Amino acid sequence: MVNVHYYYIPIGKVEGWDGNVLWLKVPEEYVKRNYERDTYPDPSQYYLKDFPGYTAVYPEVEVILPKYSRPVYTTKNTTPEEFRVNLCELCQTAFDTEDDLSQHVSTSH
Template identity: 60%
Template sequence: MPSTTVPSKIEWPDILNESVHTSDDVDIGDIYALSRDFVVVKRGIIHKIHYYYIPINKVEGWDGNVLWLKITEDEVKRNYERDRNPNPLRYSLKDYPAYSGATYPELMIISPKGEKIAYTDTTTAQTEKEEERVIYKCDLCDSQFRTEEELSRHVPASH
């Protein structure tokens, strides 16, 4: 079981590929690149990739699982979306760690936001024996399904 304790000190490069949420609690993607001035968030796959070049001063902090922003999803899309890959000579990327810019500002550690999401629940079987089952949750509308197949049918039909 993962620890819920937030480390007292963590460095920016340690959170490459981690999830980024806006102040309105929208997951806008993962940290793709870093510089001393920007966090570049990558959202999407193959032909529908979006890059958000978010100034570091718009970051609220790291809660041990998610990097939280001080701005909304709408602000991110409106002000910081760019249609270009970050230059590996100016940014630290997981696959291109050559960037050695000036030191990063301190990464604020914050308390976890909201309630923890339960990915399993305990039900009592007819034999009175407890068993865990996976909850399949749609990441777009929060609907829950009993099977992965039900979720897979829901997504294209509803979104």
């Protein structure tokens, strides 16, 4: 892995977890400035899941409804071939089919 960043954020700064994203009550720049670390913080104050021999009871993070849903792209969302514009980016000329566009590019450019 390249350019890995570790953030140790107090649970009080967490709004909730939606199953995919941890939502925070503080802005991104605040987190980067105050909670990014290259070394482990004090395990008596932070839960560290990878700390050897460490067992802790930590507060539950509130599960919240997702605030973002990834769009689902299907063939229904794509433009039918008859409505697609085959535009030559070099001269801004439109063609009815991809074959016409290919022929134009190979002969004119």
